[in-house]
Amino acid sequence: MTQRTDVVVIGGGQAGLAAGYHLRRLGIEHVILDAQTAPGGAWQHTWDSLHLFSPAQYSSLPGRLMPAQPGQTHPDARHVVEYLAEYEKRYELPVQRGVWVDAVHRDGTCLRVASDSGEWQARAVIGATGTWTRPFIPAVPGRREFSGRQLHTVQYKSPAEFAGLRVIVVGGGNSGAQIAADLASVAELTWVTRRPPRYLADDIDGRALFDAATARRQALDAGHGDTGGVASLGDIVAVPPVRSARDAGLLPAKPMFTRLTSTAVEWADGTLAEADAVVWCTGFRPALAHFASLRLRGTRGHIATVGTRTVDDPRIHLLGYGDWTGPASATLIGVGRPARDAAREIASLLSG
Incomplete structure (x- = not known):
């Protein structure tokens, strides 16, 4: 019916x-x-x-x-x-x-x-x-060969299950930064981003992001140049846990690796980082x-x-x-x- x-x-x-x-x-x-x-x-x-x-x-x-x-x-x-x-x-x-x-x-x-x-x-x-x-995970060479655990943002729950493990967090947005900060004090963390992390000013919150997005839409609708919206301000909102981990020096970021092996991620120069798990915060x-x-x-x-x-x-x-x-x-x-x-x-x- x-x-x-x-x-x-x-x-x-x-x-x-x-x-x-x-x-x-x-x-x-x-x-x-x-x-x-x-x-x-x-x-x-x-x-x-x-x-x-x-x-x-x-x-x-x-x-x-x-x-x-x-x-x-x-x-x-x-x-x-x-x-x-x-x-x-x-x-x-x-x-x-x-x-x-x-x-x-x-x-x-x-x-x-x-x-x-x-x-x-x-x-x-x-x-x-x-x-x-x-959830989106990029087609990185070797992803199917990696023998450790792989999960996306949607599957991540708590740092407790990664205590003492070698964890690669991939992604330079808010999810990547927050999960990296979550893991920084309990795991051997490697945070990987496609470009250096861009933090918004510490006093910017969601209201300012909404205003920036609205101003961009109004400019485009009026035929004016693209203001860049939220992207012009940065990629990461420095919420307190992220700010604390960043200021404590716990969030150094490495550039994106080129492939995975069965036990590690590898950069173009041959550098390896052994890993037990990869968390894909890739949108x-x-x-x-x-x-x-x-x-x-x-x-x-x-x-x-x-x-x-x-x-x-x-x-x-x-x-x-x-x-x-x-x-x-x-x-x-x-x-x-x-x-x-x-x-x-x-x-x-x-x-x-």
Whole structure:
């Protein structure tokens, strides 16, 4: 049996909840389909020591400030999960959990969303699945020959399991820096980055990053030169644990190695670093496989958008995947504005 609604939101993390908030305010019937079995999106799967870049008041979804976490300037992931669960309940958002969306198809004037729990017919769809389920590991020579443990950011939980081991952490972004700092005092750490680490000024937090991303988007929309956005400020937010490890001299970085052997990583000059484990903090790709049948991707695999709206099908919006779907839209503070814009565009579409 096919169920019908005006809008299907795919994904019940922070982006999906922000979309639901604005759709609800506009009185638009919708359902939020989430593959997770509990609230909190990807935040419920992060490593134990992860903290936000910003204080709670600058890490909030629309309509509801995140309360401060006692004893913490920067809330931890558990606090974020609790906030998202309370947010969902407060606004009575129609989230259906444990629903995996397989595909979205065109069905006349509507879209048909197929899942492992049945089908929905909708007049518009918002993709809000994020990137956490699509970790990226580069094709480095010898990666399959390495006999030690290899894991991605998504699999890392705690430094305790690496105590006394020789660990290579690969990646010069926030995840790489935070996990390297986490391991620096318990493991024999080698931190590898493609270019020397670029720390943002110590007083910069998530609010400043949001402002920088917004200014870049406004400049581009006005036809002005690219300000560089967040990338112009640096790659790493110096949260307290990273700052402490850096200032203690525990985070020297080596350039990227050229290959792995069965027991080590090797640089171009033949230098080796023996390793028991490699942690790949090398980013993610958008989880958009369910849109494959619509052929929205261009020749380079990118789905073109104007704001959040896909160019090739105005009934489909993408929310929360990064600056290409709204300034800082992959952050708690940044997703509210593009979610509002998407809801307004959909309201206009439905009334047409």
